[in-house]
Amino acid sequence: MNKNNQKSKDGNWQISFSPIFRYVAVFCLLIFATIMLGGAVLSFSQMKSNAQVLLSNVHAQTSQRIDESITLLExxxxxxxxxDPNVPPIEKVKxxxxxxxxxxxxxxCYVDSNITVYSDGSEPASLASRDYMQRLFSTGQRQVTDSFAAGADGVTLxxxxxxxxxxxxxxxxxxxxxxxxFDEVVDILKQSAATSGYEATLxxxxxxIMSSTAGLPYGEPLMKELQNARVIGTTPDKLQEQLLAAEPGDYWSLQNGSLVYTAYQRVEDTGWDLLCSVDFRTAFLxxxxxxxxxxxxAALLCLGLSFLLRRYIAGQMHSVDLLVESVEKLEKKLYQDERPENVDFNEIIRLTSDGLSDALTGLVTRSVFLNQAETQLQKINPxxxxxxxxxxxxxxxxxxxxxxxxxxxVALKNVGYIFREYEKKYDGLVSRYGGDEFVMLLINLDDEAELRSVLEELVxxxxxxxxxxxxxxxxxxxVGVSLCQPGMKLEKMIADADEALYFVKQNGKGYYKIHQN
Known part of the structure; x- marks a missing residue:
């Protein structure tokens, strides 16, 4: 007969820690997911602050270079x-x-009232065609130009x-x-953005676009680049209006599958705008x-707690082993003695709570049996x-x-005593079903021949x-008997066994009958 033995070789009861470790693993995964989610939320908040810090840094350096140039020239x-008209232009140039x-x-360089520029070693040249010179001489206001090609080669920016x-x-x-x-401004953008790993564009x-650490093409309109991105909460046209109005602001967009936050600000005394962008992927990494x-x-803490929990449970199981050993000795003494006439089983089985066991026979009640039998049936080996x-x-x-x-x-106690003996011997489950009726579930017997042997002895x-x-x-x-079939419900087994019992009652009593489907 197959036995579901939960004892080790030394007779101590064992407990499987696999479920505990599985729960610890699941708990660790939840903690990991929570930490990653918290990191994502933190990244969103840092994107704004980091972009503002980067913008402030780049703006300060760019503005400083323009301010010191204006101060020097003034x-x-x-x-x-x-x-002094008596000082030749070439002396001023030197x-x-x-x-x-x-x-x-x-x-x-020096430019005279005819908008002619002088330089040492070169012929004077007219700058009258330059737009910024026309604005300067017509308004009397200082000018800061966008980048443009100048010089003898015509390509130097x-x-x-x-x-x-x-x-x-x-x-x-x-x-x-x-x-x-031109490269000086490029270096300002690169040095500022490199410290944070983010992007800056002028x-x-x-x-x-005049300069960009993000590799945006020189001279391309910014709006063309924004058309390739998905701007959130606004439109490219509205952004262009805000930039033209020299109003600082920010916006979110989706670029290359990543969420990007961009802050922008006008550089004083110029028509330039600085844009500093932070993408979620970079912030999270x-x-x-x-x-x-x-x-x-956190994982180490979970493992440490699980180790301490295992030690605690192991210590508690030692106490359980001592208790089980005492109960087994008591049962052994009861079953080896002559059948007692006046044994009070209700006192012997007082380990169970009131209402869980029958006070007269010591067997579990019907409700307990039905509940436990459902669980036992799930363990049946076909x-x-x-x-x-x-x-x-x-x-x-x-x-x-x-x-x-x-x-x-006395008769009911005697029957209950016999059933408790069989329950212990065959790892069964027995209940006083009601009045003079009893039910007993036997699982994992070797074959039907062993079952018949047990029934004949029981009768x-x-x-x-x-x-x-x-x-x-x-x-x-x-005794009426129902054989368990795969997928068979407990109610069906009880009904079949009751039907077999009825057959025995109608045909002589005092024997057993196995229900045939």
């Missing part, structure tokens, strides 16, 4: 020699040329800052201008090492034989009439004489 414009490398400019030369009567007698290296007064460290520490026995005392009424209810109680044991108060009480029981 300081030079206050010198009287640039207004002085300015000495300053260019010192202040790291491409050039610093630079930015020009120009201030007017105003005499005592506030008439324009010329201007001074300096050319800032937009000209016509909305064209930036804090990912810290998240993984927290997740690793390769073995399992059965439910429905037992009824044939002569309880006669015993009560002849010997009184005390005699009937003989139940057909006996009990000595009580000097009298002999004859006890006889009938």
């Amino acid at each position: 300081s030079l414009a206050s010198l009287p020699e640039f207004y 002085k300015l040329d000495q300053m260019s490398p010192y202040f790291d400019y491409l050039m610093i 630079n930015y020009t800052v120009a201030v007017p030369l105003l005499d005592a009567q506030n008439n324009i007698t010329g201007c001074l201008f300096c050319a800032i290296y 937009i000209g007064s016509q909305g064209q 930036g804090i990912l090492p810290s998240l993984l460290l927290v997740a690793a520490l 390769e073995y034989t399992s059965a439910l026995c429905f037992v009824d005392m044939d002569n309880l009424k006669s015993i009560n009439d002849t010997y009184g209810h005390y005699g009937g109680d 003989l044991r139940l057909h006996s004489e009990i000595g009580s108060a000097g009298q002999q009480i004859n006890v006889q029981c009938s």
